[in-house]
Amino acid sequence: MESRIQIEKVEDVINIFGKFDENIKIIEQTFNVTVVNRESEIKITGTSGVDLASKCILKLLDIVKRGEAINLHTVNYIISLIMEENEGAIDKILKDVILVTPRGKYIKCKTIGQQNYIEAINKHDVVFGIGPAGTGKTYLAIAMAVKMLKERKVGKIILTRPAVEAGERLGFLPGDLQEKIDPYLRPLYDALYDTLGPETFQKYMESGIIEVAPLAYMRGRTLDDSFIILDEAQNTTPEQMKMFLTRFGYGSRIVVTGDITQVDLGQGKLSGLKQVTKVLKDVEGIEMVYFSHKDVVRHKLVMQIIKAYEKWDKDRESKKEEKESSEE
DSSP states (O other), rough: OOOEOOSSSSHHHHHHHHHHHHHHHHHHHHHHHEEEEEETTEEEEEEEHHHHHHHHHHHHHHHHHHOOOOOOOHHHHHHHHHTOOTTTHHHHHHEEEOOOOOOOEEEEOSSHHHHHHHHHHOOSSEEEEEETTTTTTTHHHHHHHHHHHHSSSEEEEEEEEEEEEGGGGGGSSOOHHHHHHHHHHHHHHHHHHHHOHHHHHHHHHHSSSSSEGGGGGGTTTBBBSSSEEEGGGGGGGGHHHHHTTTBBBOOEEEEEEOOOOOOSSOOTOOOHHHHHHHTTTTTTTEEEEEEGGGGGSSSHHHHHHHHHHHHHHHHHHHHHHHHOOOOO
């Protein structure tokens, strides 16, 4: 079998093939085909995988024509959607721009899970984004907060996370209180710098439009007209989670992010995030979005690491159940 795809620009071919042809090599290995470029066309030859490989390359061509960069994650994700016969979702993912940063960077969803997350934030007042590291939970939530601030849908952004690692040792760290807590809030600062630019971020911080603080600072407050993000929520206690959620005021939105597989509270302590997924699962107006390893947008090895840990946990749980059954 053979398929030919016409190409208008040489630059498009370069982007599709990738550095040292790394993108095309993945397609060739996956679908057992041979892909070559001859002047203004790409030729795909092989047996049963030619049609699927052609679909994949056509989707990559659509992406580069939109001015998007192609990387290994993009190629692998498109391959997985095509093999699941869900390639129509690719157009939906690429369609909307969430935000354009001061440096001209377009922030868009890269997976179906991320798209569902953004849609949930647009439609619901309280959203939980739960899943492994590298899925963009926090970054996309901050991008949406900045977008809604610019659109005047909210008047303030509040970002918070529990400084679990500090514990009672916080008072022994050098510097004033802000200097002591900054290391635990640094990931939030980094995302704000990227989405707003350093000057605007600094101006908003000084004027109080943006507030970044430890979770303990939320106690006793009612937060109106705000976009509030609780990051690393797996490290909250049930009491802290209840305290945070009841700060919710008129005109506000809440996004809670966390990974229930990475709880740092210590053995025997219940995570507030684990509990709240059960307590609030049927409450109208609250949406819970779950990410998987397919939504990881970091280095491809991060996805493999997460899959390996998921398998290890599943096998360990299965052995535990078998042992309990045999003892009975």
